[in-house]
Structure formats: C-alpha cells, structure tokens
Amino acid sequence: MVAQESEDRPRIIDAIMHPHDLKALDNEELDIVCREIREQIVATTSHTGGHVASSLGAVETVVALHAELDCSPDQLVFDVGHQAYAHKILTGRLGRFDTLRQADGISGFPTPYESSFDAHPSGHASDSLSVALGLAKARDLRGSNEHVVALIGDASISGGMAFEALNQIGQEHTRMVIVLNDNGMSIAPNVGALAHHFGNLRASNLYRDRRDELRRRLAASGTTARVVLDFLRSTTGSVKHLFLPEYTMLFEQLDITCFAPVDGHNIGALRRAIRTALDSHGPTLVHVMTRKGHGYGPAEHTPELFHGVGPFDATTGEVTPSAESYPTFTDVFGAALLTEARADQRIVAITAGMEGGTGLTSFAQECPDRFIDVGISEEHAVGLASGLAAGGCKPVVAIYSTFLQRGIDQVIVDVSLAKRDVVLCVDRAGLVGEDGATHQGAFDLCYLRMVPNMRIFAPSDGLELERALHTALKLGGPFAIRYPKGGGPLVTEADEAETGEKMLQVGVSRELASGSDVAILALGSMVAPSLEAARLLAEQGVSARVVDLRWAKPLDRKAIVAAAATGAIVTVEESVLSGGVGQGVLEVLAQENLSPAIVMLGLPDRFIAQASRAEQLSGLGLDAQGIARSACELLATRGQ
Numbered sequence: 001m002v003a004q005e006s007e008d009r010p011r012i013i014d015a016i017m018h019p020h021d022l023k024a025l026d027n028e029e030l031d032i033v034c035r036e037i038r039e040q041i042v043a044t045t046s047h048t049g050g051h052v053a054s055s056l057g058a059v060e061t062v063v064a065l066h067a068e069l070d071c072s073p074d075q076l077v078f079d080v081g082h083q084a085y086a087h088k089i090l091t092g093r094l095g096r097f098d099t100l101r102q103a104d105g106i107s108g109f110p111t112p113y114e115s116s117f118d119a120h121p122s123g124h125a126s127d128s129l130s131v132a133l134g135l136a137k138a139r140d141l142r143g144s145n146e147h148v149v150a151l152i153g154d155a156s157i158s159g160g161m162a163f164e165a166l167n168q169i170g171q172e173h174t175r176m177v178i179v180l181n182d183n184g185m186s187i188a189p190n191v192g193a194l195a196h197h198f199g200n201l202r203a204s205n206l207y208r209d210r211r212d213e214l215r216r217r218l219a220a221s222g223t224t225a226r227v228v229l230d231f232l233r234s235t236t237g238s239v240k241h242l243f244l245p246e247y248t249m250l251f252e253q254l255d256i257t258c259f260a261p262v263d264g265h266n267i268g269a270l271r272r273a274i275r276t277a278l279d280s281h282g283p284t285l286v287h288v289m290t291r292k293g294h295g296y297g298p299a300e301h302t303p304e305l306f307h308g309v310g311p312f313d314a315t316t317g318e319v320t321p322s323a324e325s326y327p328t329f330t331d332v333f334g335a336a337l338l339t340e341a342r343a344d345q346r347i348v349a350i351t352a353g354m355e356g357g358t359g360l361t362s363f364a365q366e367c368p369d370r371f372i373d374v375g376i377s378e379e380h381a382v383g384l385a386s387g388l389a390a391g392g393c394k395p396v397v398a399i400y401s402t403f404l405q406r407g408i409d410q411v412i413v414d415v416s417l418a419k420r421d422v423v424l425c426v427d428r429a430g431l432v433g434e435d436g437a438t439h440q441g442a443f444d445l446c447y448l449r450m451v452p453n454m455r456i457f458a459p460s461d462g463l464e465l466e467r468a469l470h471t472a473l474k475l476g477g478p479f480a481i482r483y484p485k486g487g488g489p490l491v492t493e494a495d496e497a498e499t500g501e502k503m504l505q506v507g508v509s510r511e512l513a514s515g516s517d518v519a520i521l522a523l524g525s526m527v528a529p530s531l532e533a534a535r536l537l538a539e540q541g542v543s544a545r546v547v548d549l550r551w552a553k554p555l556d557r558k559a560i561v562a563a564a565a566t567g568a569i570v571t572v573e574e575s576v577l578s579g580g581v582g583q584g585v586l587e588v589l590a591q592e593n594l595s596p597a598i599v600m601l602g603l604p605d606r607f608i609a610q611a612s613r614a615e616q617l618s619g620l621g622l623d624a625q626g627i628a629r630s631a632c633e634l635l636a637t638r639g640q
C-alpha cells in the first residue's frame, strides 16, 4: 500500500489550482506532492479501475515536467495517455477525479474536449512525436517560442509512426524535447531489438560507469588527457560518442541530442535534466528510467495485471472478481486457436504487443516457435502475416478492432489484393466501455467491408466463433472474424450446438426465431439482445423473426429478400452505421427493387465517450428494450 501521510495535515495537492503552483514548491515538497498523487490514484482506481501501473510509474516525471514547463503556452503531448493521471490531478481535475472513466465523468486519457491542458486526444500508441513535431513546427512558423514536449514510453517509441517522426525530427532540427519513459515494460515485458538495447543499458549502468571512468582519468592525467580528447573529438565528431551507450547513438546519429539516463523517481535529478533539455537548441531526448507501478507494492510486483485493471482492494491489491458469468470471446478464441494449431502445424499466431489481451498466452507457452509478438507495430503485423502466408504458413493476426485501424493499408494491398490466406481475429469489435472514444471498435465493419476479396464473419456466441475460426483456417483467403469485448450466452440450444457442423457455409445466415410482423436482421453481439427483443415484442402481440446474419460480407441475399416479405426490417449491428451491414441490406433491397419499412440500428456518426459497456449499449438503443422499441416505432409508422 502507498505509505499514508498524517491524516490531519492538509494535502498540498488540494491547494494546487494550476500547475504553475508547483513552481513555488521545493523538491522536498514536490516529493510530498508525488506521494499524495499516488495515494489519490490508488484510492480512485481501486473503485474505477484504470491504467494504474503506468500512471504510478510516471508520477515524478509528470510533476517535474509541470514544475519546469509553463502550460500553456508550453505544450505537453502524452503518448497513449494512460500515464496521465498525475497530469489530470495537477490540471484542475482533482475534484472530479473520482469520476475517472465513468459515464459523464473524466476520461482515462488526455482529451482537449475535457481540458485545454490536454494537447491531444491520446489513446493510440506512437503518435506523440509526430504531433509534437507538428506543434513545434507550427510554433516556428508563427514565430513564437513556447516549449513542446512529448512523453513517450519505451514500447511506444518502437512503433513505426514514432520512427517515422524521429526520422523527420532529426532533419527538421526543430527545438522540442522527447522524454523517454523507460520502464522495460510494454503491457508485458517489452519485445524487440530496441528493447534489448534499453535492457542492456539498464542491466549494466553502462553510461554511468563509462562517464565516471572518464572523469577519473581526466582528473588523474591533466593536460595529456585533454590533448587525447581533443584528438578524438576531431576524429569522432563528438567526445560523447566515447562513453554514451550504444542505443544513444541511434538518436544521436539522427541529430537528436541525448542526455544521460536519469532516475525517474528523483524529482531533483528529473528537474535538472528537463531544464537542461528545455534550454538546448534543436531536438533533445531525456532518457528517464522508471519502475512501472512505483510506490504501490501490488502494482510493482504484478505490473502486467495493474497495466489496465478493474476495481481492486486498495490495501491488498486483490482484484475484484468480474461479474461476467460467461467465458469471454477472447478466451474462447485463445482455446480454439490452440486446438486448431495442434492439428495444423502451419498455423502461426501474431500479436502486436497484446498477447494477454487477445487471449494468446496459452498459445505462446505451448507453441513458442509459432507465436510472434511484433510489439506495437500493427502495420508490420499485417504485412508480416502476408509474407508468412506467401511462404506457406497460416497466419492468424489477433488484434483489437481499434488498433487494426493502423494496418488497413496492409489489409488492402498486402493481404487482400495479394489474396493471402490471412485470418484477422478482430477482438473488442464494438463498444469497449471505460476506455472510451479512442478505443471503441466502431469502424472495422466499415473499413473491412469495403475491401475486395475479404470475407467477414461475426459470431453471435462462443460456438459460432469456434466454427468461424475453423472455417477460416480451412477456406483460407483474406478472412476477418470480429467479436466483442466480454462474453455472452449461447444463442442456440446446447444439443443443437454440440452436434452442429463446424464448417460454415459462406454467406448463409440462420433464422433463430420465426415471425411474420417484422424481421430483425442482427449481427454478432446483437443477436442475443435481438432474441430477447423478440420475446418482449411477443408479449405485446408482435411476431418478430430473428435472423443471425453471421456474415457481414458476403451478405445473405436470400434471407434479406425473405425478410422484406414481412414488410418491416430492423437491422442491428455494433458498429458505425456508415458502411455497415444495415447499409448493405439497403443496397440489396434496392437492387431487388424491394421497399419494406426499415430502420437501421448501430453506432451513430459521433465518437462515444467512456461509460460501462452496458450503459453505452442501452444509451444507443442497442439492448433488448431499445431494439424492441425501435421495432414498435417502425411498425407504428406503417400503421400496424
């Protein structure tokens, strides 16, 4: 547990109205501020859940940044933004901090809609350097002189977008500061060659050893050393290259000045390093060494668990068991893939830094040679899958809907145009609840349906997911399976399910309830509430047919034409309406010259903020009551 301060002493953080107030405090007082922020983060997130470990690890860095910066006009851009809780507390949101991640509360990520201190709507990794460079360049063009700082983690800096930005930052030579928060962790321990370099540095304290050695020798040798150093400077360009660690050379050679690694839990050291960087010309990088979960035992010991965690007991760190009574789609997928992989050695699983989140932990343990974690590199994950497929493997990319947005070009060209046998298992497709706008899986149906050669299946329950995966691996070709966060009941009787054929017929839906007044054409996660809606409608004397569409592409034309015969169609999908199956149904009806009354339910044309998934669904009319209500309204408009 975070060490508690004396209860009667007023908290310093309660008196901080603006980050400027930190400037009046000395380092000892700032240490107290850090402790109070930690206590607040643990107290609040133990009720709300959240990104605990990353935010705790970055407390001193954020406090030191605000003590040195002048926000605004200075701009602080957070990468991912899951480490920004201290920033929220210091920028006027302490009073509302207990509403973190709740409906109508404050977001778990920085967002300019919430505060002018949030430079950018963060959430997706590796974008901060591009945004910060843009801000710095705009500043230069305007002729003003504020500071621009990007705070980025050691995993996020390995993402392709960050590398593209580094490439230009070195060339532009614009004044900006990159604070690299290095804790050796992504969600799990970091992967990749860059992480390996950082790891060596942490293990060896190479920089400090070399620097101390050099200082000793200089002191001992007087003029001789200086002559030698002058000579080396003239041949190597910079004497720094003699003792800075190898990884630094990467940044230095891109013309980004690096500062020595600094203890990220030492306010004094952090402030000095940040100040020096701010006073420099051109781009600089401050390498900050932190511990994920710092200051809270349970998060320090199990940082992966406390990366993104639900409510927990603040004293023991014990996580409150989830109320979910069904296995999650993620769990079903992980087990099903393992079963398929035991039978077919060509199957390879790929994740982009989300092994646990996508259900691949057992796979990684049992089939390490066929498991690939590319780190936060979604574009690369899809491109790699294309190459693996061309080489005779059967790659399965397990990825969240929101992060596959990064790889859509690769889906179009490298997978679909190339007709590769790649299976995309698109998790968290639909609303994700507390993570809010940046993380909603709102767009995959739209961005996948537009792609030629792509087949898209949306399982309505775990058995359907198993069948879809089996079918995808047998049929090959570009194939996407999209499924939501959490779990749900089986939508068919167990007997029927158990004897059911595992191989699915492409483009064939199934009718789960017969009815003649209205046809509800539902996709994936919307099938179970549609069945419940049909029961509610039956109580009101309305006979509703429920069709599990199964396929978002190709759509089942026959079933759509048959549905039109009822005279009223409700389509339901957990995805933006634009480019979704509802519009696909409309297209089929137009082509067939049919014009039943129709209402399309799905996500509206706006971003959906944080709340529980159930609140989000019911707020948008995507629960049983909402679907039944829409069906009644539709029937009322046509005089039933």
Ligand SMILES: Cc1ncc(C[n+]2csc(CCOP(=O)(O)OP(=O)(O)O)c2C)c(N)n1
Pocket (backbone or CB within 6 Å): 054, 057, 080, 082, 083, 123, 124, 125, 126, 152, 153, 154, 155, 156, 157, 181, 183, 185, 186, 187, 292, 352, 353, 354, 376, 378, 403, 406
């Ligand atoms: C494009 C993208 N892919 C994946 C994620 C999921 N994700 C959130 S945080 C995180 C790890 C970030 O690690 P690091 O940058 O080192 O920060 P730390 O959590 O260690 O502070 C990942 C993979 C994401 N937010 N964005």
